[in-house]
Amino acid sequence: xxxxxxxxxxxxxxxxxxxxxxxxxxxxxxxxxxxxxxxxxxxxxxxxxxxxxxxxxxxxxxxxxxxxxxxxxxxxxxxxxxxxxxxxxxxxxxxxxxxxxxxxxxxxxxxxxxxxxxxxxxxxxxxxx
Amino acid sequence: xxxxxxxxxxxxxxxxxxxxxxxxxxxxxxxxxxxxxxxxxxxxxxxxxxxxxxxxxxxxxxxxxxxxxxxxxxxxxxxxxxxxxxxxxxxxxxxxxxxxxxxxxxxxxxxxxxxxxxxxxxxxxxxxxxxxxxxxxxxxxxxxxxxxxxxxxxxxxxxxxxxxxxxxxxxxxxxxxxxxxxxxxxxxxxxxxxxxxxxxxxxxxxxxxxxxxxxxxxxxxxxxxxxxxxxxxxxxxxxxxxxxxxxxxxxxxxxxxxxxxxxxxxxxxxxxxxxxxxxxxxxxxxxxxxxxxxxxxxxxxxxxxxxxxxxx
Amino acid sequence: xxxxxxxxxxxxxxxxxxxxxxxxxxxxxxxxxxxxxxxxxxxxxxxxxxxxxxxxxxxxxxxxxxxxxxxxxxxxxxxxxxxxxxxxxxxxxxxxxxxxxxxxxxxxxxxxxxxxxxxxxxxxxxxxxxxxxxxxxxxxxxxxxxxxxxxxxxxxxxxxxxxxxxxxxxxxxxxxxxxxxxxxxxxxxxxxxxxxxxxxxxxxxxxxxxxxxxxxxxxxxxxxxxxxxxxxxxxxxxxxxxxxxxxxxxxxxxxxxxxxxxxxxxxxxxxxxxxxxxxxxxxxxxxxxxxxxxxxxxxxxxxxxxxxxxxxxxxxxxxxxxxxxxxxxxxxxxxxxxxxxxxxxxxxxxxxxxxxxxxxxxxxxxxxxxxxxxxxxxxxxxxxxxxxxxxxxxxxxxxxxxxxxxxxxxxxxxxxxxxxxxxxxxxxxxxxxxxxxxxxxxxxxxxxxxxxxxxxxxxxxxxxxxxxxxxxxxxxxxxxxxxxxxxxxxxxxxxxxxxxxxxxxxxxxxxxxxxxxxxxxxxxxxxxxxxxxxxxxxxxxxxxxxxxx
Numbered sequence: 001x002x003x004x005x006x007x008x009x010x011x012x013x014x015x016x017x018x019x020x021x022x023x024x025x026x027x028x029x030x031x032x033x034x035x036x037x038x039x040x041x042x043x044x045x046x047x048x049x050x051x052x053x054x055x056x057x058x059x060x061x062x063x064x065x066x067x068x069x070x071x072x073x074x075x076x077x078x079x080x081x082x083x084x085x086x087x088x089x090x091x092x093x094x095x096x097x098x099x100x101x102x103x104x105x106x107x108x109x110x111x112x113x114x115x116x117x118x119x120x121x122x123x124x125x126x127x128x129x
Numbered sequence: 130x131x132x133x134x135x136x137x138x139x140x141x142x143x144x145x146x147x148x149x150x151x152x153x154x155x156x157x158x159x160x161x162x163x164x165x166x167x168x169x170x171x172x173x174x175x176x177x178x179x180x181x182x183x184x185x186x187x188x189x190x191x192x193x194x195x196x197x198x199x200x201x202x203x204x205x206x207x208x209x210x211x212x213x214x215x216x217x218x219x220x221x222x223x224x225x226x227x228x229x230x231x232x233x234x235x236x237x238x239x240x241x242x243x244x245x246x247x248x249x250x251x252x253x254x255x256x257x258x259x260x261x262x263x264x265x266x267x268x269x270x271x272x273x274x275x276x277x278x279x280x281x282x283x284x285x286x287x288x289x290x291x292x293x294x295x296x297x298x299x300x301x302x303x304x305x306x307x308x309x310x311x312x313x314x315x316x317x318x319x320x321x322x323x324x325x326x327x328x329x330x331x332x333x334x335x336x337x338x339x340x341x342x343x344x345x346x347x348x349x350x351x352x353x354x355x356x357x358x359x360x361x362x363x364x365x366x367x368x369x370x371x372x373x374x375x376x377x378x379x380x381x382x383x384x385x386x387x388x389x390x391x392x393x394x395x396x397x398x399x400x401x402x403x404x405x406x407x408x409x410x411x412x413x414x415x416x417x418x419x420x421x422x423x424x425x426x427x428x429x430x431x432x433x434x435x436x437x438x439x440x441x
Numbered sequence: 442x443x444x445x446x447x448x449x450x451x452x453x454x455x456x457x458x459x460x461x462x463x464x465x466x467x468x469x470x471x472x473x474x475x476x477x478x479x480x481x482x483x484x485x486x487x488x489x490x491x492x493x494x495x496x497x498x499x500x501x502x503x504x505x506x507x508x509x510x511x512x513x514x515x516x517x518x519x520x521x522x523x524x525x526x527x528x529x530x531x532x533x534x535x536x537x538x539x540x541x542x543x544x545x546x547x548x549x550x551x552x553x554x555x556x557x558x559x560x561x562x563x564x565x566x567x568x569x570x571x572x573x574x575x576x577x578x579x580x581x582x583x584x585x586x587x588x589x590x591x592x593x594x595x596x597x598x599x600x601x602x603x604x605x606x607x608x609x610x611x612x613x614x615x616x617x618x619x620x621x622x623x624x625x626x627x628x629x630x631x632x633x634x635x636x637x638x639x640x641x642x643x644x645x646x647x648x649x650x651x652x653x654x655x656x657x658x659x660x661x662x663x664x665x666x667x668x669x670x671x672x673x674x675x676x677x678x679x680x681x682x683x684x685x686x687x688x689x690x691x692x693x694x695x696x697x698x699x700x701x702x703x704x705x706x707x708x709x710x711x712x713x714x715x716x717x718x719x720x721x722x723x724x725x726x727x728x729x730x731x732x733x734x735x736x737x738x739x740x741x742x743x744x745x746x747x748x749x750x751x752x753x754x755x756x757x758x759x760x761x762x763x764x765x766x767x768x769x770x771x772x773x774x775x776x777x778x779x780x781x782x783x784x785x786x787x788x789x790x791x792x793x794x795x796x797x798x799x800x801x802x803x804x805x806x807x808x809x810x811x812x813x814x815x816x817x818x819x820x821x822x823x824x825x826x827x828x829x830x831x832x833x834x835x836x837x838x839x840x841x842x843x844x845x846x847x848x849x850x851x852x853x854x855x856x857x858x859x860x861x862x863x864x865x866x867x868x869x870x871x872x873x874x875x876x877x878x879x880x881x882x883x884x885x886x887x888x889x890x891x892x893x894x895x896x897x898x899x900x901x902x903x904x905x906x907x908x909x910x911x912x913x914x915x916x917x918x919x920x921x922x923x924x925x926x927x928x929x930x931x932x933x934x935x936x937x938x939x940x941x942x943x944x945x946x947x948x949x950x951x952x953x954x955x956x957x958x959x960x961x962x963x964x965x966x967x968x969x970x971x972x973x974x975x976x977x978x979x980x981x982x983x984x985x986x987x988x989x990x
Contacts, residue, residue, distance in 0.1 A: 021882075053145070095911050
């Protein structure tokens with residue numbers, strides 16, 4: 001029985017956790033095991049938590065505009081720790097223009113405001129390794 | 130096995146992947162456990178249980194830090210219930226332990242109950258063994274004290290601590306029935322709240338009535354875990370209990386009993402799975418059920434028959 | 442008055458409508474009743490106790506006698522990004538274009554008491570607001586803006602004392618004395634714990650800082666609004682309208698209790714308490730919310746705290762249109778949403794208003810989009826007629842019934858929170874957070890099931906090109922601020938800084954000391970915000986959030 005484990009985390013200083021919490025609950029209701037780690041985390045804390053819980057997915061949420069710095073940093077640290085097949089997704093107030101850069105840095109998909117949670121569930125199911 | 134070598138060489142990634150293997154029942158899980166078994170038996174295992182909202186994870190976080198201060202490495206297995214509706218779970222303990230991630234001497238693993246009754250205690254037990262083999266000095270298993278399987282898990286610990294909080298009203302009655310008798314020590318958390326003294330007296334009274342505690346009287350500590358108050362005393366009590374178990378020779382008995390329980394559970398599990406696969410899920414069995422329903426045959430000789438075949 | 446006649450007529454009307462519903466069905470999921478009549482207000486609806494007159498208890502119809510017939514609300518645009526230099530330009534632009542007050546947005550490191558060079562600040566410097574590290578930045582921020590002429594609102598909470606001290610120090614340098622300063626600090630820590638997340642210290646020292654500010658300002662900065670008790674972020678986090686005002690007023694009760702406990706007379710500070718509401722999408726519900734909130738607060742102040750002065754009982758409110766209701770899809774639609782939200786705030790009787798820009802679901806607003814948002818307020822003020830009479834919806838059967846309903850729901854929550862032991866305890870137990878989250882989840886599921894329509898999101902969607910010309914704040918701000926801090930530390934009198942910080946540390950350890958003068962001394966010596974908050978972190982510790990899902 002291999003359940004999908006998802007770490008939902010907010011890197012940086014942004015305290016807007018409405019979206020992260022709604023997504024965490026929706027993922028639980030879709031049958032995933034969700035580890036919600038709260039706000040104000042460093043990329044290192046997120047990567048280490050992902051390692052210890054051996055999660056399949058890391059879902060990052062950020063509304064402050066610091067995504068270009070912090071999202072790639074999480075990916076980098078995951079790789080450094082040997083977690084090469086973790087699916088990393090991101091969400092928040094993220095301009096379209098930033099998305100190609102984030103994808104190139106290893107963020108599998110970016111979900112902007114207005115995305116239904118079912119779309120995130122579908123994406124995880126289709127892409128989780 | 131490579132993964133076992135790496136685990137014994139302190140690879141955190143290998144430890145994590147090995148726990149996943151037992152948790153998900155991967156094919157190599159049994160082989161991993163077989164190979165690490167000789168390297169286990171060194172860690173001291175603490176079980177923590179109590180009602181939801183008692184502050185167990187915050188307390189666990191603080192206890193881990195106190196043990197680190199005392200030079201011990203700490204493994205934590207934090208168990209949360211799986212939703213019976215969706216099969217999903219919110220594993221909410223880690224959020225109270227996020228600053229532990231900065232410490233190489235600590236490893237926290239969240240586990241969901243996944244509705245598996247007997248299987249959970251075995252999986253949690255295996256996770257403890259893996260952390261033990263990895264070299265953790267102290268391993269804390271933390272779980273909500275509802276449901277028998279969770280109680281089974283903490284019962285296998287060397288020291289079991291029950292956490293309660295004041296102001297739960299009649300809840301104390303429910304807890305009494307279930308988990309109070311398994312506590313080697315009690316911690317009243319959130320002890321700055323009204324009702325702490327009353328709760329203390331209630332536990333005292335209950336301990337008076339319990340004849341099992343000969344030679345060791347469970348101490349009752351008070352903490353305010355969120356402020357880190359009273360933590361040292363709790364660790365002192367755990368250590369005192371450990372010393373008592375060693376001096377009295379009871380630690381040996383506990384661990385012997387644990388191995389017995391584990392093997393018994395493994396046997397039951399194996400037999401159950403075998404019967405399920407070879408008997409229950411067969412067409413032949415379905416046919417028998419139909420015949421029983423129409424009263425052509427009766428179940429007692431059917432069971433005799435099957436047992437005769439299975440346990441030949 | 443033929444009340445019975447109306448009742449009978451109403452029954453007849455409903456019966457006739459119901460009979461035809463199969464042929465002429467109504468839309469699904471409608472929350473309000475079909476029709477509102479005097480029956481909904483009850484036979485004994487008492488105008489004087491429920492409504493009264495504008496500027497009179499219980500202030501349902503507004504806090505001033507003539508409302509916007511005298512002066513419009515303050516058009517206060519929330520702004521700030523990048524460096525103090527950049528933000529200063531935006532402020533002067535807004536003032537030159539008819540903005541009547543300033544509203545400072547600080548970046549997250551500033552809001553959480555970190556210098557731009559702190560490792561925790563990585564990636565965040567200058568992003569959601571302006572980066573302020575020391576008095577030197579604050580001097581640049583208000584360069585060529587006379588602080589005796591403008592009223593300034595600062596969205597700052599945990600380190601509110603530090604930023605207020607910087608503002609006072611800038612004024613000193615301009616030759617403006619503190620008693621001339623007008624403006625507001627948000628200073629509302631309870632909603633940070635519950636909904637917004639920019640807390641630093643645990644509740645007890647945080648409440649002390651707040652009462653220290655109340656006391657200091659009542660003597661030295663008498664025109665300053667010392668707190669803006671905020672429902673805005675509670676609503677943004679997903680609460681309902683009733684929850685927004687109930688949780689916020691419960692927070693307000695906690696602040697008043699803390700100040701009274703600290704020995705202040707209620708009428709000495711209560712007149713400087715202000716509130717901050719969200720203007721959400723449902724126009725009439727929002728109008729009712731504003732009206733209900735004034736009624737509840739005035740009763741709380743009069744009956745619970747025995748306030749005597751009229752000013753102590755008035756709920757004066759700043760409003761911002763709902764940021765979370767802006768959509769990234771078809772962003773031009775947001776202009777319309779903001780216009781309706783503006784109408785709600787104005788008909789609700791707000792004292793000041795920030796209107797969001799259409800592109801804020803995508804990035805920080807450009808100058809062009811900010812201008813549209815400001816013009817929206819001006820159109821509502823000058824063209825719509827909504828501001829020409831006081832409380833224009835007073836007497837509407839629907840709005841009065843809705844006002845009563847929201848008031849009743851708010852009292853219910855306040856009672857529940859009292860039973861738990863007050864707002865701080867309800868937050869410590871996670872009760873308020875859980876209520877908000879449940880509402881947020883319900884809202885999202887309604888959208889996903891199609892029970893709630895958001896135009897352009899789950900209906901009337903269309904393919905569109907990515908919007909262009911978004912405002913970008915690049916990473917160089919962090920570097921720039923780091924250089925500024927290094928230069929400052931080289932030129933300031935470091936011995937004086939150290940002495941001031943030492944005095945502050947000693948003050949923190951003694952609960953009877955008012956920290957405002959000590960913070961002001963440290964600010965004047967050009968201690969950085971991170972240094973000042975660092976000292977307080979050392980003594981007070983940091984807040985550990987209670988997170989439930």
